[in-house]
Amino acid sequence: MEDALLLALQLLGATVRLATPLVLAAFAGIYCERAGVVDIGLEGKMLAGAFFAAAAASATGSPWLGLLAAVAAGVALALVHGFACITHNGNQVVSGMAINILVAGLAPTLAYAWFHYGGQTPLLPSSARLPQIDLPGVEAVGAVPVLGPVYRELITGNNLLIWMTLVIVLATQWVLFRSRFGLRLRAVGENPAAVDTAGLSVTRLRYQALMITGVLTGLAGAYLSTGHGAGFVRDMTAGKGYLALAALIFGKWRPGPTLFACLLFAFTDALQARLQGVPLPGIGVIPVQFIQMLPYVLTVLLLAGFVGKAVAPRASGIPYVKER
Amino acid sequence: MAQAGMVKAGGQPGMVPGWVGYALMPVLNLIAAFLLSGLVILVIGENPVDVLSLMLSEAVGYPEAIGYTLYYTTDYIFTGLAVAIAFHCGLFNIGGEGQAYLGGLGAGLVGLALTGWPWPVAALAAILASALLGAAWAWIPAVLQAKRGSHIVITTIMFNFIAAALMTWLLVDVLIKPGQQSPETREFDPGVWLPSMEQAAGWFGVTLPNSPLNLSFLWALACCGLFHLFLWHTRWGYALRTVGRNERAAVYAGISPSRQIIVAMLISGALAGFVGVNEILGVQHRIILNFTGGVGFVGIAVALMGRNHPVGIILAALLFGVLAQGGAQVSFEYPTINRELVMVIQGLVILFAGALENLFRPQVEALFRRRGAAATEPGRG
Numbered sequence A: 001m002e003d004a005l006l007l008a009l010q011l012l013g014a015t016v017r018l019a020t021p022l023v024l025a026a027f028a029g030i031y032c033e034r035a036g037v038v039d040i041g042l043e044g045k046m047l048a049g050a051f052f053a054a055a056a057a058s059a060t061g062s063p064w065l066g067l068l069a070a071v072a073a074g075v076a077l078a079l080v081h082g083f084a085c086i087t088h089n090g091n092q093v094v095s096g097m098a099i100n101i102l103v104a105g106l107a108p109t110l111a112y113a114w115f116h117y118g119g120q121t122p123l124l125p126s127s128a129r130l131p132q133i134d135l136p137g138v139e140a141v142g143a144v145p146v147l148g149p150v151y152r153e154l155i156t157g158n159n160l161l162i163w164m165t166l167v168i169v170l171a172t173q174w175v176l177f178r179s180r181f182g183l184r185l186r187a188v189g190e191n192p193a194a195v196d197t198a199g200l201s202v203t204r205l206r207y208q209a210l211m212i213t214g215v216l217t218g219l220a221g222a223y224l225s226t227g228h229g230a231g232f233v234r235d236m237t238a239g240k241g242y243l244a245l246a247a248l249i250f251g252k253w254r255p256g257p258t259l260f261a262c263l264l265f266a267f268t269d270a271l272q273a274r275l276q277g278v279p280l281p282g283i284g285v286i287p288v289q290f291i292q293m294l295p296y297v298l299t300v301l302l303l304a305g306f307v308g309k310a311v312a313p314r315a316s317g318i319p320y321v322k323e324r
Numbered sequence B: 001m002a003q004a005g006m007v008k009a010g011g012q013p014g015m016v017p018g019w020v021g022y023a024l025m026p027v028l029n030l031i032a033a034f035l036l037s038g039l040v041i042l043v044i045g046e047n048p049v050d051v052l053s054l055m056l057s058e059a060v061g062y063p064e065a066i067g068y069t070l071y072y073t074t075d076y077i078f079t080g081l082a083v084a085i086a087f088h089c090g091l092f093n094i095g096g097e098g099q100a101y102l103g104g105l106g107a108g109l110v111g112l113a114l115t116g117w118p119w120p121v122a123a124l125a126a127i128l129a130s131a132l133l134g135a136a137w138a139w140i141p142a143v144l145q146a147k148r149g150s151h152i153v154i155t156t157i158m159f160n161f162i163a164a165a166l167m168t169w170l171l172v173d174v175l176i177k178p179g180q181q182s183p184e185t186r187e188f189d190p191g192v193w194l195p196s197m198e199q200a201a202g203w204f205g206v207t208l209p210n211s212p213l214n215l216s217f218l219w220a221l222a223c224c225g226l227f228h229l230f231l232w233h234t235r236w237g238y239a240l241r242t243v244g245r246n247e248r249a250a251v252y253a254g255i256s257p258s259r260q261i262i263v264a265m266l267i268s269g270a271l272a273g274f275v276g277v278n279e280i281l282g283v284q285h286r287i288i289l290n291f292t293g294g295v296g297f298v299g300i301a302v303a304l305m306g307r308n309h310p311v312g313i314i315l316a317a318l319l320f321g322v323l324a325q326g327g328a329q330v331s332f333e334y335p336t337i338n339r340e341l342v343m344v345i346q347g348l349v350i351l352f353a354g355a356l357e358n359l360f361r362p363q364v365e366a367l368f369r370r371r372g373a374a375a376t377e378p379g380r381g
Helices: A002-034 A042-060 A063-087 A092-115 A138-142 A147-155 A160-178 A180-190 A192-197 A202-228 A240-250 A255-275 A288-305 B004-009 B018-043 B048-060 B063-088 B096-113 B119-148 B152-174 B197-203 B216-233 B235-245 B247-252 B257-273 B275-284 B295-305 B310-333 B340-355 B361-380
Strands: none
Touching: A002 A042, A002 A147, A002 A160, A002 A180, A002 A202, A002 A240, A002 A255, A042 A063, A042 A092, A042 A202, A042 A240, A063 A092, A063 A202, A063 B340, A092 B018, A092 B295, A092 B340, A138 A147, A160 A180, A160 A202, A160 A255, A180 A192, A180 A202, A192 A202, A202 A240, A240 A255, A240 A288, A240 B152, A255 A288, A288 B119, A288 B152, B018 B048, B018 B340, B018 B361, B048 B063, B048 B310, B063 B096, B063 B216, B063 B235, B063 B257, B063 B275, B063 B295, B063 B310, B096 B119, B096 B152, B096 B257, B096 B275, B096 B295, B119 B152, B119 B257, B119 B275, B216 B235, B216 B257, B216 B275, B216 B310, B235 B247, B235 B257, B247 B257, B257 B275, B295 B310, B295 B340, B310 B340
């Protein structure tokens, strides 16, 4: 009983840790897609964030400068996306793809040139990593039967960014549905012409949304390389940006369901790490590759079966051309 | 999507010549992409002019290099056509990577099975098998899009990941050559290898340099011709393009969009699958891991730059072939530069030629309009 509880809690703990970058990226997507800009470049922005966080942290020894560099990189790429899609009415999917390919090449190229470490950054010492928050009273509470393990495995010792993500989730729900900015943001994704008629700048609103996207993807990247991991390795996002996009669609562009989808994907990921090489009753050992497929297959099944037709914000993906 | 800007280029009739949109704008955008690439090369501490000129000379400077460049071009023609046909139906097929991977499985299984058969039989069977598996891999996302409304961009991306895992499993656990460590199949019987261009030219007494270029290059060119015939000279092509232009109008015309979506994706997947013929039957002669290496994504850029037209696609594929071959060589010669630099240049080319295609348009059009106005002024007076 005790063991089963511990196992479940460890699985949940791993889920939360794996979900954090997904949640940050997916919520980054919520802002821009709600404003009518499709961003398939979440993956690239995250990877850039991961690289620049690790590079800056490695060079300066400060995780905070790393975090700042990651956010700056995310915002810079978001502005490139905005310049192409908002200012020049470019194709949004193509712009996103270009950013993904560009960063997938740029990060290892720069890592190679700056660190001579085979396309990675050196391993970061713990002082250059984002700290984990140890809450007081682990000894005192730890002795309590059920509460103790829960406190130990799930609550305390989590990375700072995990807590920040929690705040961002709650804030997003409020911003989108309770603030004036959120109302305008949603309006510009549904009917930009109406927003324009009301005397608000569509361009300005969309750029604002993309800046938020840049900040959040930068945080997601920083978490990967300086929070969860200890340095940048080539291709370290490994499709998380795309999974975040899937979570966003599965969540129908709403914060709550999107968070749930991210947790679900992270849970399958945590599960697959546990299942590798473990024989299942009646089936035997499943080849690793099939277990690794799990999140992707699940995505396809969910998109096909449960969400039904995914209806995006109406103006999503369409450049707004002001009437002259 | 990509042509929308083209139509607008002639907004003021007779003022801006057509070649401005088709030739001048892409060239300007390319120059911008290369200038920025030069900046990146400067940042990593090399001389951009030296690197880029070495790249060019290593790609087209001597006959052997041209063979290598055309071999890469072959892949890009296939994936470019694949993306373009989906585009014409209004679909974004990002799954070329997975479809090409599965196509390689089809070609490879034929190569493994037909030991002792003459190569023309193997070549035909491989073309069929790679088309079949490539199409099958595109079929599921197509059906999900057409019948269930799942987002095709997402499903095709997911199918890339699933294909990668599936192929790894097949190569590690199933098809691996017995008693071997590295995950690849045994080499095919040399009799079924697709002849290289050097060999083929030899039949006619022509000497060509040794390179991986093989007969599938000719098949790629043939596919360009068939693509053109199908899309603009058959009623199937007409129906497909109608759905791409205006789905609602298509419904009124009695065309079923979901049917066209599936047809377009099947052809798209088959075309991407042909990469497997070039790579597996033509060059590697065994199934190996990750032989696609991003060709599906480059295909998106090729289709965009080629304006979804076969002639444009050949030219754009040539450009990316030059980048691939030149980039590979540069990374050998410069210790500070690795192969990823090519991805940087590719990314910038896609960004400028694809997403920022309108960047210089207003200025250039204004320039031509002013000149056009100046030229017509005296005549009017």
